[in-house]
Amino acid sequence: MGIPLPPGAASLRLAPEPRSAASARRFVQSVLNGAPPEAAETAELLTGELAANAVLHAGTEFEVQAWVEDGRIGVRVSDLRPERGLVPHDQHPYAGTGRGLALVADLAPSHGVHGDADRKTVWFELWPGRPAPPASAWETVASCGPTVNVALTDMPYALYWAAQQHWEEMLRELQLTEGVEDRAGVRPDEVAVAQDGSNVICACMTASVQQETPDSSTLSVLVAVPADAIGVVTALRRVLDEAEDAAQQGTLLTLPALPQIRAFRDWLFDQVVGQLSGEEPTAWTLTPGVPSSTPSELAPWDAGEVEAATVPTVAADDLNRIIAVSPSAANLLGWSARDLIGQPLTTLIPDHLRKRHRAAFTSLLLTGQPRILGRPVPVPALHRDGRLIPIRLHVQTQEAIDGRTVFVAHLMPRTAPPAPPSPGPDGGHATRPEPGPVRFPSTTTKSRRASVDRAALERLALLADTGSALSSTLDLGERMRRVCQVLAHQLADWCAVDLVDEHGRVERMCLVHRDPRVRVPEELLGRLPPLSEDAQGSLARVVRGAGPLLVTDFPRVEDAPSPLDARQAELFAELGASSAVMAPLRARREVLGALTLVRTRDEHPFTAEDVVLVSELVRGISLGVDNARLHLRTQQTAERLQRALLPELPLVDRLELVARYVPSSSTAEVGGDWYDAFALPSGETVLVIGDVAGHDLRAAVAMSALRNMLRGIAVDRGEPPGEVLRQLDRANHTLNPHSTATCVYGLVKGDVDGHRELDYSSAGHLPPLLTTWDGETRYLERGAGLLIGMEPDLPRVTASDRLPPGSTLLLYTDGLIERRGQPLDDAMARLRRHTAALARAPLTVFCDELVIALGAESDDDTALLALRVAPPV
Numbered sequence: 001m002g003i004p005l006p007p008g009a010a011s012l013r014l015a016p017e018p019r020s021a022a023s024a025r026r027f028v029q030s031v032l033n034g035a036p037p038e039a040a041e042t043a044e045l046l047t048g049e050l051a052a053n054a055v056l057h058a059g060t061e062f063e064v065q066a067w068v069e070d071g072r073i074g075v076r077v078s079d080l081r082p083e084r085g086l087v088p089h090d091q092h093p094y095a096g097t098g099r100g101l102a103l104v105a106d107l108a109p110s111h112g113v114h115g116d117a118d119r120k121t122v123w124f125e126l127w128p129g130r131p132a133p134p135a136s137a138w139e140t141v142a143s144c145g146p147t148v149n150v151a152l153t154d155m156p157y158a159l160y161w162a163a164q165q166h167w168e169e170m171l172r173e174l175q176l177t178e179g180v181e182d183r184a185g186v187r188p189d190e191v192a193v194a195q196d197g198s199n200v201i202c203a204c205m206t207a208s209v210q211q212e213t214p215d216s217s218t219l220s221v222l223v224a225v226p227a228d229a230i231g232v233v234t235a236l237r238r239v240l241d242e243a244e245d246a247a248q249q250g251t252l253l254t255l256p257a258l259p260q261i262r263a264f265r266d267w268l269f270d271q272v273v274g275q276l277s278g279e280e281p282t283a284w285t286l287t288p289g290v291p292s293s294t295p296s297e298l299a300p301w302d303a304g305e306v307e308a309a310t311v312p313t314v315a316a317d318d319l320n321r322i323i324a325v326s327p328s329a330a331n332l333l334g335w336s337a338r339d340l341i342g343q344p345l346t347t348l349i350p351d352h353l354r355k356r357h358r359a360a361f362t363s364l365l366l367t368g369q370p371r372i373l374g375r376p377v378p379v380p381a382l383h384r385d386g387r388l389i390p391i392r393l394h395v396q397t398q399e400a401i402d403g404r405t406v407f408v409a410h411l412m413p414r415t416a417p418p419a420p421p422s423p424g425p426d427g428g429h430a431t432r433p434e435p436g437p438v439r440f441p442s443t444t445t446k447s448r449r450a451s452v453d454r455a456a457l458e459r460l461a462l463l464a465d466t467g468s469a470l471s472s473t474l475d476l477g478e479r480m481r482r483v484c485q486v487l488a489h490q491l492a493d494w495c496a497v498d499l500v501d502e503h504g505r506v507e508r509m510c511l512v513h514r515d516p517r518v519r520v521p522e523e524l525l526g527r528l529p530p531l532s533e534d535a536q537g538s539l540a541r542v543v544r545g546a547g548p549l550l551v552t553d554f555p556r557v558e559d560a561p562s563p564l565d566a567r568q569a570e571l572f573a574e575l576g577a578s579s580a581v582m583a584p585l586r587a588r589r590e591v592l593g594a595l596t597l598v599r600t601r602d603e604h605p606f607t608a609e610d611v612v613l614v615s616e617l618v619r620g621i622s623l624g625v626d627n628a629r630l631h632l633r634t635q636q637t638a639e640r641l642q643r644a645l646l647p648e649l650p651l652v653d654r655l656e657l658v659a660r661y662v663p664s665s666s667t668a669e670v671g672g673d674w675y676d677a678f679a680l681p682s683g684e685t686v687l688v689i690g691d692v693a694g695h696d697l698r699a700a701v702a703m704s705a706l707r708n709m710l711r712g713i714a715v716d717r718g719e720p721p722g723e724v725l726r727q728l729d730r731a732n733h734t735l736n737p738h739s740t741a742t743c744v745y746g747l748v749k750g751d752v753d754g755h756r757e758l759d760y761s762s763a764g765h766l767p768p769l770l771t772t773w774d775g776e777t778r779y780l781e782r783g784a785g786l787l788i789g790m791e792p793d794l795p796r797v798t799a800s801d802r803l804p805p806g807s808t809l810l811l812y813t814d815g816l817i818e819r820r821g822q823p824l825d826d827a828m829a830r831l832r833r834h835t836a837a838l839a840r841a842p843l844t845v846f847c848d849e850l851v852i853a854l855g856a857e858s859d860d861d862t863a864l865l866a867l868r869v870a871p872p873v
Contacts, residue, residue, distance in 0.1 A: 006074070009067035014051070016059050018176045024051035024064045028075060031066040035073055039126045042107050043073050049100035050077040050122050056175055057199055058084060059192045071127055078121040084199050086113055086122070147224040150275045152268070153283035154218045154546035157209070158300035158399040163257070163265045164202060167236075170243050170254045171195055177252075184246040186239050197236030200229050201272065218284070218546045223272075230276050237269045248367050256368035258405055260397060285544040286536055301398040301406040307337070309588060310630065312391075312411040316345045317404060320361055329411055332391075334384035350382045352845045373397060378662045378851045378862075380844075381411060388844065389413065390660065459613060462490050466617055470624035477509055479624055484512035487617075491610075492597040494518075494575050498528065499585075499593035499625065500543060506531060506564070509593070513575065524571055529563035537565035538582050542594040548583035548611050548618070572598070579605035583618040587626035595621060650679045654751065654870040658843045662815070662855050662862040672699035672741065673813045673863040674707055678714075683749075686714055689765065689811035689865050690743035702739045706732060706788070710745070721745040721761035722798035725785070729763070729792040740789035744768060744811055748867065754805035756869050761798050763788045766814060769831065773806030773871055775839040777832040806871030808846060810835060815862035816855050830854070843868045 012027045014020040025048045032040040047064065054062040058079035065076040086101060104111050108124035115121070174180050174191045181187050186194075208223045247256040257265065267287055275281055303324040306315050312329035316322050322345055325337040333348055340347070346354045360371045373395055380388035392412040397405050469482035476499075484495040494513040498506050506528040511520050531543055537560065538551050554577050560566035572580075580598040584591045595618055599606055649657040659675050672692025679685055688710060692703040706728070713727045725745050732739065742765035750757040760768065760780065764787035767779040783799035803809060817827040834853055838846045847866050855862040 005065060006067050006069045008069070009065055009074075011063055011065040013061060013063050015061060016055050018055060020055055020062075021048050021051040024048060024077070027064055028066045032068055032073060035068045036071065036128045039073050039128050043075055043124075043126055046104050046107060046124055047075050047077070049103055050075075050124075053077075053100045053122075054079045056172060056195060057081075059195065073126040074123065075125075076121050076123040078119045080119050082115040082118065082120040084196065085115075085120075085203055146227045148227050148276055149222045150225045150272050151220070151222055151281040152271055153220045153281055154285040154541055154544075155221065155268075156264070156284065156300075156399070157219050158401045159260065159264045160205070160268070161401060162399040162405065163261045163268065164205070166254075166257050166261055167240055167265060168198060168202075170240060170247070170252070171198055173252055173254050174239070174243060183251045185242050190235060190239055193232055194236040194239035197229070197232035197234075200226060200232055201236070201268070220283075220546075220549070225272055225276065227276065230273050233269055233272050237266075237273075240265070244368070248369075250366065255365055258364070258368055258397060259370060259373075260399075261405075262368065283536070283541060283546070285541050285546045286533075301400040301404075301408070305588075306408065311588060312413070314340075314345070314348065314409045314411065316407045316409070318365065318407075320345050320358075322347070323406070332389060332411065332413060333381060348381050350380055350388055352842065353379060353848070376412075378660075378855060380848055390662075392662070462486070462613075463616065463620070465490065467620055470620060474628060476625065476628035479628055481510045481512065483621060483624070484510050487597060488512045488514045491613075493600045494598050496571070496596040496598075497585075497593060498539065498543070498596070500591060504531060506539075506543060506593075511571075518575070521574065524567075524574065528567055531564060532562050534562040535564045536561055537568050538580075539568045539594060539596070540564055542582045542584050543591060545584055545586070545591050548581055548614050550606060550608060550611050551580040551582060552578075552605070554580075576600035578602045581606050581610055581614045583614050585618055585622040585625055587622040592622060592625045592629075646674070647676050647678065649677050650685065652679065652685050652748075654754075655685065655748065655756070656843050656868040656870075657865070658847050658868075659865045660847045660851055660863070662851055662858070672703040673815065673861040674703050675811065675863045675865040676707060676711070677865060678711065680715060680718065680747075682718060685748040687746040687748065687809070687811060687865060687867060688743065689813060689863060690741055691765070691813045691863075692739060692741040694739075702736055702741070705736060706739075706741055706743075709735075710743070714745075720798040721747055721759050721783070722785070722796035725761050725763050725788070726792070726794075726796045729788045729796075732788055733792040736789075738789075740787050742766075742787055744783075746809075746811070748803070754870065754872060756803040758801050758803050758809065759798055760801075761785060761796050763796070764790075766812065766817075766828075769810040769812070769835060770801065770803070771808045771810070771832075771835040771839050772804055773839060775836040777836050779828070779832075803867075803869050805869055806840075807869050808835065808839065808843070809867040810850075810864060811866075812864040813860075813862060815858045815860035816850065816864055818860070820859070840871075 010027075010031045012024070014023055025044045028044050028047045029040070032043060035043075043066070047066070051062070051064065054060075054077055058081040060080040062077060062079040065074075065078075067074050104122075104124050108126055111122075111124040113120060113122045171191065171194060174184060174186065175188075175195065177183060180191065204223045204225050208221045209219065243252060243254075244256050244262065246252050247254055256262075264284070267282075267284055271281060301315070303315070306313050306324040306326055309326040310328055311326070312332045313324075313326040314322060314329050315324040322340050322343050325335075325340045327337055330337040330340060346357060349357050364370055364373070372393075376392045376394045378390070378392050381391045381393075383389050390413070394410045394412065396408050398408050400406055465486045466483055469486050470479055472482060473479055480497040480499075484497060488495040492514070494511070496511045497509045499509045500506055508525045508528060511525055513520060531540060537555070538549055540562070541547065542549060554572045555565070555569055557566050557569045557573060560569050575598070577598045578600055580596060582597075583595050585593040585595060595614070597606070597614065646659075646661055649659060657677055659677070661673070661675070672690075672694055674688075674690055674692075676688040677686060688707075690703070690706065692699045692706060694702070709731050710724070710728050713731070714724050717724065717727065719727075725743065728743070728745075732741070741763070743763045744760060744765045744767075745763075746758055746760040746768065748756050748758055758780075761783045762768075763785055767781045767784065769777060769779055771777045780799070780801050782801075783797055785796045786794065812831075817831050818824065819827065831850075831854065834850055835846070838849055841849065843866055846868075847864060850864065851862065
């Protein structure tokens with residue numbers, strides 16, 4: 001080996017088999033008989049780790065040498081693959097692999113690696129009771145042959161680490177499991193080649209990432225990959241695909257990858273193989289159809305963001321335990337945040353939905369296939385006192401930098417609008433606290449020592465001045481203008497802020513130049529071209545969530561691939577640019593816009609250290625933008641008005657009433673949907689469901705007027721439903737001549753042998769649905785008539801139907817069933833099938849299941865009112 005051994009050293013050659021790791025430990029134990037017990041046990045442990053590495057990563061015969069000299073223990077493990085260097089890993093608490101070298105570095109005072117033409121040797125030395133000499137750094141044995149630079153653009157670091165950790169765990173099981181060909185359909189030799197591919201990618205990625213300063217959500221790196229790596233990387237992808245299929249079938253202990261991890265892994269392999277073949281790189285944020293290229297998935301998970309959220313938010317780990325709670329979520333559900341930490345997530349889920357939750361969560365982990373991830377679902381949450389709180393649940397996954405996948409759930413209340421921001425000490429509105437900084441692994445963060453000098457004081461002054469500009473006004477446009485003034489005078493030659501509205505449109509909110517003599521053309525401000533799939537420039541990448549980006553290459557207008565890129569190139573050309581830092585404004589896991597800082601002189605360009613400062617600045621600016629938008633929303637009282645109009649349901653003997661109201665999932669505006677139920681002086685029970693045309697404040701006001709008129713007419717006149725609706729139509733025609741509405745008015749009376757009588761009339765509304773205790777269903781269509789607002793003097797029909805014991809009468813608005821492009825008959829048939837299946841379910845479950853199954857993705861408001869006659873004894 002070229003390294004002399006001390007006298008008395010013993011050696012053992014072992015085959016590349018899983019059991020060889022145990023054989024290596026027993027061999028060292030025999031050689032070290034008589035050595036200090038604690039040091040000998042440590043040597044056995046470290047030998048087992050290095051032997052396992054030789055089996056897994058080298059795949060060749062290897063030799064173990066051990067000796068004791070004057071109480072000093074030495075061990076060497078040599079394999080025949082010098083071209084495959086060591087791949088040191090960050091030692092995260094949740095990592096399933098990669099601990100071997102980290103353990104050696106932690107426990108052995110002296111260690112290292114040597115390589116020559118024939119072999120590489122990893123060694124360590126132990127001795128008790130003596131000062132440790134300087135530890136030997138790990139030397140990575142360089143790969144032979146030419147390399148090609150592979151560009152990985154906008155790569156989310158946390159997602160890369162999670163993907164690498166998962167595929168290494170999977171490869172480890174494939175290599176150490178007997179009968180792997182029967183279990184996963186891959187041969188041991190194929191697994192060995194795949195392991196080579198993994199070693200190549202991991203070693204190259206580690207070397208490249210260590211040269212970066214990943215203080216942003218994403219990295220853009222050049223990775224030097226061996227030019228001949230296509231074969232092993234392709235083999236790695238094929239083996240992992242087979243293993244994924246096996247994991248989904250339950251034949252492996254390793255769980256399948258979640259969708260975002262598998263999509264990222266495919267993108268990474270596509271980039272390596274494609275660019276080695278001469279193809280152009282594609283940024284992660286520009287990859288169509290992947291589940292995690294959205295801005296909310298790019299940033300590593302940070303508990304501080306959950307704890308600072310104004311939207312009720314709960315985070316859980318992959319064991320279904322709550323790990324972070326926002327104060328607003330705790331208050332909504334009657335808990336303190338401290339009491340919820342560590343509890344199972346089912347603590348917040350009603351009994352009748354817990355089985356469904358466990359099934360969906362287990363299915364996600366065991367198959368990797370999501371059911372509700374990424375889409376809002378209206379469900380009830382369980383209050384601490386046992387009450388059910390209607391919410392709209394929106395669950396997303398996010399990767400933590402320690403390798404975990406975290407499930408972040410937003411619990412949007414469906415019964416009240418967000419509370420306005422609390423008044424601050426100056427009478428204004430207090431802002432939310434800034435979330436804590438994202439901490440990246442120590443091996444990928446360059447050390448920065450803080451010194452109290454002029455530069456540090458200027459940095460603090462800049463942060464303070466920016467904060468003062470943000471708090472000086474509640475007007476969003478003026479806030480951004482004052483921030484740009486501060487930044488243009490202290491950090492850049494000119495500054496711009498672009499904001500994204502709720503429809504994804506980008507608008508240049510402000511543009512400030514340091515020199516007041518420079519005129520900013522009006523055409524550079526205002527609405528920007530759409531963010532199309534062709535947009536690939538720095539602004540498009542940042543708006544999709546990448547960055548902060550250090551930009552030194554400014555393409556020409558004529559070379560821009562999209563109108564948005566052309567507009568940005570025009571801006572740089574018009575005002576000048578030699579370097580720039582562009583950063584996303586992100587709050588509540590959404591990208592709100594982009595901050596652009598530009599210097600025009602070559603002698604003072606932006607550097608990587610400036611990127612760190614901008615990363616700190618945009619946190620506060622993002623919160624300022626978010627708080628300004630929240631303030632604007634609190635000024636809109638329409639939904640609060642509508643919610644206040646929803647009634648309390650009456651208590652009626654041997655009748656059960658349950659109602660649900662779900663606002664549209666696609667808009668913050670209110671509509672004209674409403675329900676009502678009340679008892680008449682005669683003892684009869686009135687049921688009402690209706691929908692006023694329109695989806696704005698005017699519709700909500702018209703709905704309020706119509707509801708109150710109907711109540712007054714019904715109580716005063718006591719007439720059949722058809723006549724009540726006719727009188728309502730006449731009153732509406734006089735007071736609101738231009739509004740139209742649909743409505744069903746029902747009157748429940750009598751109690752003969754458990755049967756109830758329903759008299760009803762419909763003004764252009766969808767027919768009520770009757771479901772018997774045995775699951776038979778039929779629509780009550782005989783009371784149909786014209787919409788309110790069409791012909792007020794036409795007579796209206798009153799129909800009657802019997803409600804048998806145990807039957808359920810459902811009144812609903814079109815948001816429950818109507819979908820664009822789907823025939824109404826099909827939608828109504830689907831509703832019948834669901835109610836038949838729920839005929840004997842508790843009425844609260846009946847309503848919740850209908851909303852979950854049919855109303856989760858509705859573009860319209862949904863209201864439903866259900867009545868259950870007491871079932872037969």
